[in-house]
Amino acid sequence: MAVTVETLEKLERKITLSLPLATIQTEVESRLKRLARTVKMDGFRPGKVPMKVVSERYGYSVQYEVLNDKVGEAFASAANEANLRVAGQPRITEKEGAPEGQATFDAVFEVFPEVKIGDLAEAEVEKISTDVTDDAIEKTIDILRKQRRTFAQRAADAAAQDGDRVTVDFEGKLEGESFEGGKAEGFQFLVGEGQMLKEFEDAVRGMKIGESKTFPLAFPEEYHGKDVAGKTADFLVTLNKIEAANLPEINDALAKSLGIADGTVDGLRADIKKNLEREVKFRLLARNKAAVMDALLTKAELDLPNSSVQSEIERLKTSARADLKQRGVKDADKAEIPDDIFRPQAERRVRLGLVVSELVRANELYAKPEQLKAHIDELAASYEKPEDVVRWYFGDRQRLGEVEAVVIENNVADFVMSKAKVTDKALSFDELMGQG
Missing domain, CATH: 3.10.50.40 (Chitinase A; domain 3)
Known part of the structure; x- marks a missing residue:
């Protein structure tokens, strides 16, 4: 198979594929023979339909399937041979004037970009910290009392x-x-x-x-x-x-009514502190991770594959329609939503995804099994039966994949923080919680 690769512009490439017509015809005949053994047609017993009749009825659709399959295989083989990382699906068109005995196709597609990440030592990140104070604990107790007034x-x-x-x-x-x-x-x-x-x-x-x-x-x-x-x-x-x-008094009776194991006020305060510290940790992690990602993007250079951006736009539109449907909007699944509404968000997500992937690959920041286990244990700790929650996560590949993505992001955040110019900023508990 002769393979030529052309660069059209930025990330767009073109491969010309040539396939022997004899190979296509042989596969078409083979599939029609298999089909003839099982096809049911009026006037014929099963398996006794003449090949000519099968060919007249199914020949065109089988030829279309074979062409799709063979062109797809040829494209995958050519892209692999040329070491191309293909983004999205190729647009394939048949060329006229092919040599005798050949079918020739142009496959136009995009490749993933080369990602250049600058000197992270010059990146600036503001790192937030927050302490769980006695005042925050007392305010939480007041909220619990108000709920029971x-x-x-x-x-x-x-x-x-x-x-x-x-x-x-x-x-x-x-x-x-x-x-x-x-x-x-x-x-x-x-x-x-x-x-x-x-x-x-x-x-x-x-x-x-x-x-x-x-x-x-x-x-x-x-x-x-x-x-x-x-x-x-x-x-x-x-x-x-x-x-x-x-308001109920702050006493052992209140602690017991709130399900505190030892039924004491000290136990209540300790339990509240533990829960608040867990919530603060996750909020700080999210805030600081977002700051790292912003800093990372300022140090990255890359072109965006339009196919990836368009796929992300479609995903965001699907999510928006589902949200509208949940709110009771009529015909939400048919709502016309312009692409431009989601384009900036989609471009940022695609850009960030490519930059993070490159940083993970170059610095081996993959999620280790012990990191996955530790993160799931932490997520499960706030539930009544943590062991059931741990089993729930490990029992589903998709759920585990979501945790893996979070752990990798955490690894990236730690890596960038270790290189960047970090400015520490203390936020009060109320300021952190008020920012969602």
Whole structure:
């Protein structure tokens, strides 16, 4: 087989493939003979259909299959012989004017790029650190207490204050007209916890049972109700009931109710600290890994295979349609989504994937079995039966592959950090958690 390779532009290549027609014809006849032994046709017993009839009925489709197979094999062989790393599928077209007895095809395709990674010692990375403080532990205990609070009706002359649960009737009007969602009876909310717009909470705070009040409420421009967003409505609110919140005490009974093994407050604090430290570790890892990847991209030079970018765009569009469907959007699977919406994200992912792959290959940063086991053990530690979770991960190749990808990314992050100019920055617990 004669093979010629041409460079068209950047990553695009062309291979010309020549196949002997005799080879194709021999394979076509062989497949038709096999087909004749099993094919069923009206008027003939199975296996007794004449070859001429089989050929007339199936000859074209079998020839098409053979051509596809043979051209595919020839392309794979030629690409392998030329040491080409093919990205995506080739576009194959038949050439006219082939020598007698030959079929000639042009295969146009892209190759993966050469990735050049500059001096990582010049890369700059900001590394975040966070400590789990006693204050963070106490705030978590307060959240747990609030989740278990009870309410008791306050005295008739009490005024609503932060922390109270109030029951109100209200009606809002825009230029004297009622609007959808602007009226409710027996509506409950907690004062001072941001469940209602600030003007609403400010109006109710200090009111007494049986009292009514009229006040203006300006809806924000980004308010979810489009009919009232950016407009000011007049509200009438009547306070029907005030209930004071009672928080459980921080004692052994609370610890026991939260499932703490030794049923003590010290055990509760230790358990909370352990869980917060695990959450902080994973968040720091994600943040610092993202910073490393950003720094890595600034030191990499490469051309992007259009086929890889397009595949990633299609994957992102499929994911977006699935998300729309989950939200109940009608005909979400047919939604027209322009490629350009996802192109920057797709290009970044493809670029990052190629750069990381090159760094892993060049520096042998592959996931070791002991790293996989340690990472899965850590993921499983927060579950009631960690051994079941470990078995779940190791019992599925795809799940294991996802963990392997994370471990490799961690190896890359550690490698780049060891080379780069690293600036340490301490974040408070609240700052880290507030950034998702």
